[in-house]
Amino acid sequence: xxxxxxxxxxxxxxxxxxxxxxxxxxxxxxxxxxxxxxxxxxxxxxxxxxxxxxxxxxxxxxxxxxxxxxxxxxxxxxxxxxxxxxxxxxxxxxxxxxxxxxxxxxxxxxxxxxxxxxxxxxxxxxxxxxxxxxxxxxxxxxxxxxxxxxxxxxxxxxxxxxxxxxxxxxxxxxxxxxxxxxxxxxxxxxxxxxxxxxxxxxxxxxxxxxxxxxxxxxxxxxxxxxxxxxxxxxxxxxxxxxxxxxxxxxxxxxxxxxxxxxxxxxxxxxxxxxxxxxxxxxxxxxxxxxxxxxxxxxxxxxxxxxxxxxxxxxxxxxxxxxxxxxxxxxxxxxxxxxxxxxxxxxxxxxxxxxxxxxxxxxxxxxxxxxxxxxxxxxxxxxxxxxxxxxxxxxxxxxxxxxxxxxxxxxxxxxxxxxxxxxxxxxxxxxxxxxxxxxxxxxxxxxxxxxxxxxxxxxxxxxxxxxxxxxxxx
Amino acid sequence: xxxxxxxxxxxxxxxxxxxxxxxxxxxxxxxxxxxxxxxxxxxxxxxxxxxxxxxxxxxxxxxxxxxxxxxxxxxxxxxxxxxxxxxxxxxxxxxxxxxxxxxxxxxxxxxxxxxxxxxxxxxxxxxxxxxxxxxxxxxxxxxxxxxxxxxxxxxxxxxxxxxxxxxxxxxxxxxxxxxxxxxxxxxxxxxxxxxxxxxxxxxxxxxxxxxxxxxxxxxxxxxxxxxxxxxxxxxxxxxxxxxxx
Numbered sequence: 125x126x127x128x129x130x131x132x133x134x135x136x137x138x139x140x141x142x143x144x145x146x147x148x149x150x151x152x153x154x155x156x157x158x159x160x161x162x163x164x165x166x167x168x169x170x171x172x173x174x175x176x177x178x179x180x181x182x183x184x185x186x187x188x189x190x191x192x193x194x195x196x197x198x199x200x201x202x203x204x205x206x207x208x209x210x211x212x213x214x215x216x217x218x219x220x221x222x223x224x225x226x227x228x229x230x231x232x233x234x235x236x237x238x239x240x241x242x243x244x245x246x247x248x249x250x251x252x253x254x255x256x257x258x259x260x261x262x263x264x265x266x267x268x269x270x271x272x273x274x275x276x277x278x279x280x281x282x283x284x285x286x287x288x289x290x291x292x293x294x295x296x297x298x299x300x301x302x303x304x305x306x307x308x309x310x311x312x313x314x315x316x317x318x319x320x321x322x323x324x325x326x327x328x329x330x331x332x333x334x335x336x337x338x339x340x341x342x343x344x345x346x347x348x349x350x351x352x353x354x355x356x357x358x359x360x361x362x363x364x365x366x367x368x369x370x371x372x373x374x375x376x377x378x379x380x381x382x383x384x385x386x387x388x389x390x391x392x393x394x395x396x397x398x399x400x401x402x403x404x405x406x407x408x409x410x411x412x413x414x415x416x417x418x419x420x421x422x423x424x425x426x427x428x429x430x431x432x433x434x435x436x437x438x439x440x441x442x443x444x445x446x447x448x449x450x451x452x453x454x455x456x457x458x459x460x461x462x463x464x465x466x467x468x469x470x471x472x473x474x475x476x477x478x479x480x481x482x483x484x485x486x487x488x489x490x491x492x493x494x495x496x497x498x499x500x501x502x503x504x505x506x507x508x509x510x511x512x513x514x515x516x517x518x519x520x521x522x523x524x525x526x527x528x529x530x531x532x533x534x535x536x537x538x539x540x541x542x543x544x545x546x547x548x549x550x551x552x553x554x555x556x557x558x559x560x561x562x563x564x565x566x567x568x569x570x571x572x573x574x575x576x577x578x579x580x581x582x583x584x585x586x587x588x589x590x591x592x593x594x595x596x597x
Numbered sequence: 598x599x600x601x602x603x604x605x606x607x608x609x610x611x612x613x614x615x616x617x618x619x620x621x622x623x624x625x626x627x628x629x630x631x632x633x634x635x636x637x638x639x640x641x642x643x644x645x646x647x648x649x650x651x652x653x654x655x656x657x658x659x660x661x662x663x664x665x666x667x668x669x670x671x672x673x674x675x676x677x678x679x680x681x682x683x684x685x686x687x688x689x690x691x692x693x694x695x696x697x698x699x700x701x702x703x704x705x706x707x708x709x710x711x712x713x714x715x716x717x718x719x720x721x722x723x724x725x726x727x728x729x730x731x732x733x734x735x736x737x738x739x740x741x742x743x744x745x746x747x748x749x750x751x752x753x754x755x756x757x758x759x760x761x762x763x764x765x766x767x768x769x770x771x772x773x774x775x776x777x778x779x780x781x782x783x784x785x786x787x788x789x790x791x792x793x794x795x796x797x798x799x800x801x802x803x804x805x806x807x808x809x810x811x812x813x814x815x816x817x818x819x820x821x822x823x824x825x826x827x828x829x830x831x832x833x834x835x836x837x838x839x840x841x842x
Contacts, residue, residue: 133783140789154768447772451789485783487776487790488649490743504690510651519651531647531655534610535662537639544614551615560822570781574788575819578615585608585617589636596621596839 125242125273129458129470132481136452148285149453156279156444159388160495167384179381180499182374183435186335190426190434193335193368194417201338204400206413217418218249221327221360224414225255228358230325234316236342236349237261238329239277239438240362240418242460243473246327257327258319260348262312269296275454275462278386278440283453316348326352326410330363331437332378333415336371339399340415343382343392353398359410361398365417366434372397378437385497386439421473429508433468435498442492442502448485457482464492464502471509477518483509526567545587548580555579602720604632605670607663609680610642611811619811622839623676623712630720637666643675645683648691649777660688664701672719673709676835677810678741681711686744711741713750713809713834725757727840731804733832734766736794736817738810742770751809751834758837766801768794775816791820798829805830807837 128135139145164172186193198208209224211217217240224230233255235241247257247268259268263281267274269292274280281289286303293308294301297315302308328349332341340361342349353359369375375397383389402409425434443449443463454462459470459479467482488503496502513519533540554561560576563569571577604627608620627634644659663684667673675681688702716722733755741747755763774780774790781787794817798806806829808814818831 136783136786140785447774447790447793448786451774451786451793481783484779485786487739487772487774487779487787489739489772489776491739491770491772494743507649507651510649511653512651514651523650524652527647527650527652527655530642531652531658534641534644535658537641540641544610548614560819562823567781570784570787571819573784574823575784575791575816576822578815578818578822580615581617583617585613585620586636586638586640588617588621590638593621595625596618596836596841 125245125460127459127474127478129474129479129482132456132458132479132485135458136456136485139452139456144285145283145453148283149450151285152282153450156387156440157495160385160441160444163384163388163390172384175377175381176497176499179378179497180435182369182377183437183498186369186374187366187426187431187434190365190368193370194365196335197333197338197368199338200336201400201415204338205403206338206400206415209414209416211416211418211420213420214244214418217244217362217416217420218246220416221246221362222249222253222255224358224360225250225253225325228324228412230255230358232256232258232319232323233325233327234258234260234319234323234352234356235264235326236328236344236352237264237280238327238362239460240329240364240420241327242274243420244362244418246362255325258316258323260316260320260352261344262309262346265312265316266292273455273460276440276443277438277461283455320351320355323356324358326354326356326359328352328359328361330361330367330415331382332375333363333368333417334372334375334397335368337399339372339397341375341379342396342398343379343394345387345393347394349396350394353396354408354410357410358412358414359398359401360414360416362416362418364422365419366422366436381497382437382439385441385495425472430468430472430505432500433465433472433505435500436465437498439497441495441497445491445495447489447491448487464506465500468502468505468509476509476512476516480513480518483513522567541584541586544584548582548584551577551580552582602632603671604634604720605667605673606634606636607640607643607667607673607675607680607684608636609675609677609811611815612676615815616811616833619676619833619835622833622835623674625726625839626712626716626722626835627674627720629724629726630716630722632720635670640666643680643683645680645687646777648683648687653691657691660691660702661698664688664698664705668701668705671708672715673705674712674715675709676712676833678711678738678745678747679810679812681709682740682744684709711745711747711750711809713754714745714747716838717750717753722754722838725754725838727761727838728759729761729805729837729840731760732762732764732802733805733807733837734764734798734801734803735769735834736766736773736798736806736808736813737770738808738813739772741809747809751807754838755807755834761837764801764803766797766803766806768797773813773816775812777812780812780816787816788820791816792824795820795824795826799826803829805832807832807834809834
């Protein structure tokens with residue numbers, strides 16, 4: 125996917141001015157967050173917190189010996205007839221997939237949701253090589269018709285409303301317009317069915333890689349994942365190397381928290397554990413199973429101040445609880461991963477200098493941290509990225525000069541007293557009789573574009589206290 | 598004889614500059630709770646702006662200053678969840694791995710409280726002096742709520758204010774969009790978030806929104822007034838508890 129994160133500010137501004145998108149975001153609102161809260165309550169709030177602790181521990185255990193668990197996964201998967209393929213970056217991932225296509229003469233790929241595929245722009249690579257990619261997750265299918273990237277990691281088309289989808293369907297399906305959701309879904313199924321039956325390649329992601337059995341675990345709600353992984357003669361599961369976990373027992377624990385955190389479901393509609401290709405006597409399944417494990421920047425996180433980010437199980441809870449995401453939508457973030465997790469991952473995967481605004485575009489309110497099923501301290505990670513920006517000179521000189529001046533004064537109480545006494549009086553004067561300022565100069569303009577600034581009382585607390593005042597006046 | 602608690606009042610830089618009356622309200626409340634209150638005259642800022650902006654050295658200088666100014670007291674109290682959270686949660690992170698300073702930071706952190714938490718749990722304010730004829734909705738400021746667990750404390754104290762009726766607004770725990778320098782760097786997004794908060798406040802039908810942090814207060818009041826709402830009052834919890842004169 126094309127990187128546009130450097131334009132966050134302009135994109136967010138566009139999103140705020142887009143009345144249609146704002147209505148859609150408002151309707152989306154706290155829907156997923158409310159469902160998660162209900163699921164948490166039903167599970168028992170104390171037990172849910174214990175489950176979060178346990179899941180964070182499982183993920184940390186896997187990450188502490190990531191290389192060893194990956195090799196174990198490779199060994200067990202290979203033993204069961206799958207082929208494990210390693211790719212260092214997006215380009216290599218695409219090249220390896222295309223090699224498989226060439227080896228087996230594959231022409232059409234049906235796909236279930238894979239964020240790694242978005243990271244690698246796999247669809248474009250497939251199409252360029254003459255392999256037709258067909259997205260079969262309903263949201264992804266809609267976006268493929270629209271030619272748009274996802275705006276949410278589990279609800280990719282959340283930015284589109286019913287009317288927009290209905291128009292897309294008319295344009296691409298050539299059938300009478302319907303705005304009945306059940307009818308539209310049926311129509312999409314009918315359009316997808318011939319593809320399911322004619323495809324020779326199925327491409328899926330992988331929610332977890334189970335080391336002890338060499339299995340790929342996949343969760344979906346629409347059942348398309350089952351078709352993608354069993355109907356075509358070749359199945360490629362493509363995912364990030366951090367998805368590995370040691371045991372099936374770990375999988376069972378993590379899958380208690382994943383659906384509850386994502387959509388508030390106790391369990392997803394479909395939960396598959398895929399181990400090896402079709403064996404002699406099996407009724408169905410692919411003849412060949414490839415697991416493409418992609419690094420694409422992940423090992424850079426290992427041992428860094430940001431390592432905890434690798435715990436992420438891609439549930440989307442952080443964006444569902446993020447007031448900034450809810451205000452500007454996922455496309456503003458300009459790459460595959462939006463919201464708080466994207467604001468950490470995009471600078472890491474694509475370079476800090478290519479996503480300057482993302483670590484800054486957060487109020488550090490902590491709602492994401494509290495909701496995260498594996499307790500990733502997202503605000504702390506964003507703060508670390510801000511520190512890296514400062515250290516690498518990636519913040520504007522005016523901002524750094526302002527902080528220097530502020531820190532210099534705040535460390536010198538008498539200078540600070542003079543400066544604040546002057547500021548309190550000047551701002552009070554600017555506020556006039558109404559006691560508020562409609563236009564601040566310099567950086568303060570950012571504040572007064574959308575708000576007044578309530579004027580100070582005129583004297584500072586410290587000068588009043590020094591003058592003997594002890595009570596409110 | 599029971600020794601009187603010696604409390605260092607950390608006024609916070611925003612209260613010092615913009616709303617001194619909130620500082621005096623906090624002082625009155627702490628005295629009403631039986632504390633001896635000391636206001637170290639050299640205090641300025643806790644260093645949070647530097648910390649949140651990735652300027653660790655700047656934050657550090659101010660953190661050392663605060664520790665030196667306040668470590669002699671039994672407790673440190675701030676009329677702000679954000680600044681108290683900086684001292685309580687982030688100072689230990691700031692000095693991570695440094696023996697002597699870390700020990701001092703942790704010792705101070707353990708004795709630091711947000712005002713309402715202190716008045717409910719440490720030095721109980723038996724008789725709340727304030728009187729407020731009207732309905733108020735409480736906005737949970739992020740740092741107080743999620744870093745310090747300040748949720749029921751202000752409500753429990755407000756419930757004791759004569760004539761005051763407490764009403765919950767929807768999404769009281771959702772950020773108002775302030776976020777420190779975020780409010781200036783991303784003014785447009787910040788104002789849109791403040792707008793969502795203002796709509797919840799108005800929908801609650803409360804006469805006033807009450808909160809515990811000056812940043813949110815300026816943000817919400819600024820947006821309400823800009824959009825023509827002249828009557829919904831925006832008050833710090835200390836002002837309401839101490840009462841108006």
